[in-house]
Structures are given as structure tokens and as C-alpha cells.
Amino acid sequence: MSLLEKKSGLVTGSGQGIGRAIALSYAREGASVVVSDINDEMGQETVQLITDAGGSAVFCHCDVSDEASVKALVDAALQHYGRLDIACNSAALSRGSGPIHQYDRAVFDQTLDMCLTNTWLCMKYEIAAMLEHGGAIVNISSNASLRGQAFNTAYAAAKAGVNVLTQSSAAEYGKQGIRINAVSPGVIRTPGLEKYFAEQPDMEAGLRKKAAMNRLGEPAEIAEAVSFLCSDRASFITGQILSVDGGGSVR
Numbered sequence: 150m151s152l153l154e155k156k157s158g159l160v161t162g163s164g165q166g167i168g169r170a171i172a173l174s175y176a177r178e179g180a181s182v183v184v185s186d187i188n189d190e191m192g193q194e195t196v197q198l199i200t201d202a203g204g205s206a207v208f209c210h211c212d213v214s215d216e217a218s219v220k221a222l223v224d225a226a227l228q229h230y231g232r233l234d235i236a237c238n239s240a241a242l243s244r245g246s247g248p249i250h251q252y253d254r255a256v257f258d259q260t261l262d263m264c265l266t267n268t269w270l271c272m273k274y275e276i277a278a279m280l281e282h283g284g285a286i287v288n289i290s291s292n293a294s295l296r297g298q299a300f301n302t303a304y305a306a307a308k309a310g311v312n313v314l315t316q317s318s319a320a321e322y323g324k325q326g327i328r329i330n331a332v333s334p335g336v337i338r339t340p341g342l343e344k345y346f347a348e349q350p351d352m353e354a355g356l357r358k359k360a361a362m363n364r365l366g367e368p369a370e371i372a373e374a375v376s377f378l379c380s381d382r383a384s385f386i387t388g389q390i391l392s393v394d395g396g397g398s399v400r
């Protein structure tokens with residue numbers, strides 16, 4: 150039996166990168182998936198990839214910064230598949246980097262909103278939909294949250310917030326059978342990251358050199374961990390932050 154058979158799930162930011170890989174993994178493991186993104190074209194492409202491979206998926210436009218849009222996403226899962234068993238909150242972005250004394254308050258606030266507040270907002274509606282029968286949620290954190298990261302303070306602090314949000318909510322909803330974990334990726338080759346490689350040609354070689362396994366991670370390697378944590382095989386795991394980073398956090 151596949152890991153996620155008979156489950157119904159949603160993935161935010163699943164139009165590309167890590168979110169798309171998670172949606173593909175959910176479907177490959179037997180779940181019915183609501184793919185969501187602000188980019189409709191890319192989201193539809195993810196759905197096409199899933200259905201071409203024989204999986205079940207629908208697209209729902211969702212901007213995770215908009216409460217009505219988040220509510221509509223969870224409603225879409227309930228409407229299409231009758232229930233919500235698993236969810237992964239992957240949509241996030243960093244609005245900039247640089248020294249604190251030159252940083253704009255507005256940019257700091259936007260990064261906090263995009264990484265932390267929006268994750269909380271998604272959880273609010275996902276948890277409400279799972280209260281009667283239980284479920285599993287995975288938030289996508291980042292290794293930037295683990296020991297701090299110079300010049301990336303807003304993002305690192307926001308993702309550290311995601312970790313504590315994960316732990317606190319796991320403690321809050323364990324008795325209702327809702328498990329909540331986070332996966333903390335190391336450096337993963339996604340379109341979001343490749344944008345920076347285009348701007349700084351030496352960046353990829355530098356990152357590889359620093360990596361314990363001498364390579365970057367692939368989105369599918371994050372997705373494997375998310376699908377496991379969402380599955381019944383992880384039935385006694387909650388409140389954990391799992392680094393999937395080729396050893397980056399222990400190097």
C-alpha cells in the first residue's frame with residue numbers, strides 16, 4: 150500500500166520548486182491533492198504533471214497572504230475530496246537581505262508576513278478542517294532558522310518563528326489527533342534559488358564546496374520527508390523540526 154493512500158491533501162506554493170515536488174510526491178503516494186499557488190499557469194502545470202502520471206489533483210488559486218483566499222483553499226479541498234487529511238505549507242519568500250542598520254522596516258515586515266504570519270494563517274484553517282478526524286501538517290522551515298544567518302536576519306528569524314509555531318501547535322492539537330511537524334531544507338536547487346545563481350555565477354560552486362555531501366539538494370528529496378511525516382508511518386512523530394540538508398546543519 151502507498152504511503153498516503155485514501156488521503157486528501159493540499160500544498161501551498163505548489164506551482165514550482167519544493168511545493169511542486171511535494172504535490173507530486175503526495176499524488177505518487179496515493180493522495181488526492183489540491184495544488185495551489187498565486188501563479189495559475191504554473192499551478193495548472195503541476196496538476197497536469199500529476200494527472201498525466203495517473204494521479205488525482207485539482208488547482209485552486211490561493212494567495213497565502215489573503216485570509217479569504219486561504220479559507221477558500223481549505224473549502225476547495227473539502228468540496229472536492231470531502232475532507233482534509235494532510236497539508237503542507239510551503240509558500241514563502243524572502244523580500245531581501247543585508248545588514249540590519251540599512252534594512253527597511255517594510256521589507257522586514259513583508260518577510261515576516263510571507264514566511265511566518267501566512268504559515269499561521271494557513272494552519273488556522275487547515276486545523277479547523279481536521280479537528281473532527283485528525284490529520285497531519287508539515288510546515289516548510291529553513292536551515293537559516295537553526296543557528297542564525299548573517300545578512301539574512303528577517304528570513305532566519307521568521308523561519309525560527311515557524312519552528313516554534315510548529316512545536317507550540319503540535320502541543321496544542323496532539324490530543325485531537327493532529328500531528329504538526331516542520332521540514333527544514335538545506336540548500337535546494339529550485340527556480341527560486343536558480344534566480345540568484347543567474348545573478349551571482351560563483352554562488353553555486355561556493356555552496357557546493359561548503360556542503361557536507363558536496364552537492365545541493367533536489368526538491369524531490371524534501372518531498373520524500375514531507376510525505377513520510379504526513380503518513381501513518383510517522384504516527385508518533387509530532388512537534389519535530391527535521392533538517393533535510395545533506396548534513397549541512399552538522400557540518
Ligand SMILES: NC(=O)c1ccc[n+]([C@@H]2O[C@H](COP(=O)([O-])OP(=O)(O)OC[C@H]3O[C@@H](n4cnc5c(N)ncnc54)[C@H](O)[C@@H]3O)[C@@H](O)[C@H]2O)c1
Pocket residue numbers: 161162163164165166167168185186187188191211212213214238239240241242289290291292333334335336337338339340341342
Ligand atoms: N530552495 C531552497 O534552497 C530553500 C531552502 C530552505 C527553505 N526553503 C523554503 O522552501 C519553500 C519553497 O521554496 P522554493 O525554493 O521552492 O521557492 P520558489 O520560489 O521556487 O517557489 C515558491 C512558490 O511559491 C509561490 N508563491 C509565492 N508567493 C505566494 C503567495 N503569496 N501565495 C501562494 N503562493 C505563493 C510562487 O509562485 C512559487 O510557485 C519556502 O518556504 C522556502 O523558504 C527553500
